[in-house]
Amino acid sequence: MPNESSMDVQRFLFVRHHLGIHMADWHPTSYRTHTLAEIQLKGADLVGQEVTVAGFMEANRGKGAICFVDMRDGTGTSQVFLKGDIIGEEKLDTVQRMTRESTLQFTGTVAQKRPPKLKEGETPPPPAYEIVASDVVVLTRANAPLPLGITDSVSIGLDTRLDNRFLDLRRAHVNAMFTLRSKVLQYGREHLITEGFKEINTPKIIASASEGGTNLFPMMYFDTPAFLSQSPQLYKQLTILGGMERVFEIGPAFRAENHDTYRHLNEFISFDIEAAWMNDDDVMGVQERMIHHIWKTVAENDQEHIDTINAYRESQGDGSITVEIPTVPFPRIEYCDAIKMIQDAGEEITWGDDIDSSHCDIIAAKYPGFHFLPRWPMEMKPFYIHHIPGEVGATGEQLSRGFDLNYGRDEMTSGGQREHNVEILEENLRSKGLNPEEFSFYTDGFRFGAPPHAGWGLGVARLLMALTGSRNVRETVLFPRDRHRVTP
């Protein structure tokens, strides 16, 4: 049963949500004079004024002489009140028979809603506004039944949701998720630009396997065999060799890996940077400052979206999430220390082994938030990663200037200082079993003066998971591409 306090919370969230609307200019359009959010936000000034609104019909109540319609558009919700002697019996009947999620356009006058009947001791909610309809236009009628209910209390399987993402997106908490995704990208861009980075775009159709190690999707480029890009890595380095100084790219990467987990997709958006005259420590600094800025700005500006997600989480019995702004600098646990920590926990691991998920749990127990894992063995890192001769680990093996960023058990980032000496680069290629001649488009760029440089690639969806507490990466991607799904 609902309790009154939860209704107060709803009311509060509703008003909070609309405060955020100040940020955008919602100019009138051919289909509406006002957004539904404006009806609530500016309701006091609009009382008595005629307005036209448009939206999805979330619900209608009342089969008699009056009818209440809950309308929703991209900005918020408002109630429309219909009375037979105002709008006419025919139109009243049309609306009363209308299916959920049909799109309707209402014209009417704004009025203050009658306050709900209060039980003893309850505080009245802030005033809310509605539209007393004088006319209605049915824009489109929705089929019934819906493949999934927008406001239904039953939970819905992820597969059903993704098959019908266009409807799933209409649910408030899903919409909030992708609003936050947009904000995260915006704040990330903002921060990098303040540090002098320029946004670039690199090709996603490439001629040769770029990094090795991962499987690429083959394709035909007219008559030439080609691949979908697994990473912008080599191209963003070429822009640094070209004197671009500091660059970033937010773009897709494709991996033909048969993985099937909560955190992998075969197409994902990678947030990449590359910067001249920096080493691995320098770009770790860029990253932690950027993430700090994102978290801080979300906490300051976007709490209403977090609240929307929490309202849903609570309805599902999940705990609420909070945006905890991470302190800078993030902890750094060098590979050698991580191995020791895992061994001390009683796990079988030797120097040179990869740190797998169960091992990450051990580290995450001590470092639950963001933490860097620098100084991996050179053998485990790609050919383009820089190493300093003589910088060796516990068993005397060469260390690299490559690092990871983890959030809890999950890897967010892979990065490092790059090798800028072409002779070493070609030697690295050969030692990885790759043919330097196939990489001449890349290595040639290093023959005419090359700045030392470093960079990283960050999985945007995984960052969203960390922010929103999602337990599946598919929650944070509009139309995820995994091993079993290519549509919609």
Added chain:
RNA sequence: GCCCGCUUGGUGUAGAGGUUAUCAUGCAGGAUUGUCAUUCCUGCGACCCGGGUUCAAUUCCCGGAGUGGGCGCCA
């Protein structure tokens, strides 16, 4: 790719070798109501596919497909 689980109305679920297959949500119709998670009444709607065991399979067995979780691989 490996291991484990699951598959029942549109959606999410309960359940049993044999009776009319449970509940919620939804949908349709009706009554009531300036409602606000409205309420009430009536009705509608389902056992993943193929094979096997059995008098009888939606239930048990085998296979397939789909799906969820864990792992590997990676970001």
